[in-house]
Amino acid sequence: MxxxxxxxxxxxxxxxxxxxxxxxxxxxxxxxxxxxxxxxDIPRSVVADLNRYQNVRSAGFLDWTPGGESIYISTRFGDVSQVHRVDHPGGARHQVTFFDEPMGSVQRQPGGTRLVFTMDAGGSEFSQIFLLEPGSASDAIMLTDGKSRNGSVVWDRAGKRIAYQSTRRNGSNNDIWMMDVDNPETAHIVMQSRDGTYWSASDFSPD
Structure with missing residues (x-):
């Protein structure tokens, strides 16, 4: 059975x-x-509902304009973050930069209007340093060599020179360099870093 x-x-x-x-x-x-x-199958309505939460924009404070009447912020209208100017609380955003790549750090020239910022290409992380006069018809000027990785930019008090971190010497060490922004050929090393160390400029001395 x-x-x-x-x-x-x-x-x-x-x-x-x-x-x-x-x-x-x-x-x-x-x-x-x-x-x-x-x-x-996932309904298309679910995808549309999720887009409201995934496509959220944020804004970060960058710096004041020279007179202190307005601020620069980093935010996006499209796919990448760019610099915008806001003239009063709750005011409209006026786009300053229009690049295809997102921008990294941005610093305004002390006592002046020019901006230095970092930006790489295609997410390579080999950021270059650029100089821009907001509102001018001129394109941003690349100050670095286009090959090394650069960042941690600091202006001097006179608004003429910058100190920054760069791997320009050998492609790996994070040395500290300095240059006159109106003459990029003046770029030179002020401190060579040892292998495996990480250095960046913090500020210029008063003199």
Missing amino acids: KTSIKIAFLVVALFSGPAILADVSRTELNNGNLVLEDIP
Whole structure:
């Protein structure tokens, strides 16, 4: 009797197995690297609802304008963050930069209107330092060599020179360099860092 029951269960399993498998919805994505079984399609309405939470813009304070009447902020209208000027609380944002890449740090020239900022290309993380006169028709000027990684920019009190971190010497060490922004050829090392160390300029001395 027990043997007959076992055989009956085996026959049912053999014939019902293919039928069960045939009812499974199977979808392969990414050239077969992702296999979905019995997972329903996601309604387009869910995607639209999620966009309200994923496409949230933020704004960060960068610096004051020379007279202190307005501020510079970093925010985005499109896909990348750019510099904007806001003239009063709750005021409209006036876009200052229009680049295809997001900008990194931004510092205004002491006693002047020019901005220095860092920006890489295509997410390479090899940021270059640029000089820009807001509101002018001139393009931003690249101050660094276009190959090394640069950052941690500090203006001197006169608004003529900058100190910054750069790997220009050998492509790896974070040395500290200095240059006159009106003459990038004056760039020179003021401190060579040892292997495996991280140095950056903090400020200029009063003199």
